[in-house]
Amino acid sequence: MRTNLDFSPLFRSSIGFDRMLNALEAARRIETMDNWPPYDIVKTGEDDYRIVMAVAGLSQDELTITQEQNMLFIAGQKSDGEDEQYLHRGIAGSFQRRFELADHVKVTGASLTDGLLTVDLKREVPEEMKPRRIEIAGDMALPKTETKQIEAEKAAA
Structure with missing residues (x-):
């Protein structure tokens, strides 16, 4: 629905x-969109995430991961055998998945094990963008300055 x-x-x-x-x-x-390959998105820590994608039948050389600003592209292209003639092709050979990333989320690593592609991500907010507390100065903390009075010339009567 x-x-x-x-x-x-x-x-x-x-x-x-x-x-x-x-x-x-x-x-x-x-x-x-087509729902192949299936994938999970897991939050592994406060600022850590992991995408796990089932890419059975694809090798490391047939997968590409690209990050451009706030977009993560994961693509797979199955290389066809020259002498193979398929009577039925039920295993998808190519795909492209796109994930929109929040600001300051970076890919920290990727691995392929037992047909599962794992992409680790981490949000790293720069120090200057993190919240900081601003101290409020009271009257006592302000430097004392003497008030000088400017005397006007006395006019003769």
Whole structure:
């Protein structure tokens, strides 16, 4: 069951969430894609994630992982044997999956074991972008300055 949601009220009442709202809008418009290969997305820590994708029949040389800004592309291209003639082809040979990543999420590693491609991701927020507490100075902390009075010249009467 698919529900159509209207995000326009959120655009009117939020500031700085443009990318998130645009991603929700884009996800709503995506047509139903093929569901091969199956995959899991696992949160393994506070800032750590893992994508596990079943890519049985594909070798390491037939898989490519590319990260461009906030997009992760995982593609597989099965190389066909020159002398093979298929009577039925039920195992998919090529695919491309696209994952939209949040800001500061980077791929930290990838491995292929027993037909499972594992891609590890980590969110690394730069130190200057992390929240920091700002101290508020009170009256006592401000430096004392003497108030100088400027005397006006006395006019002779």
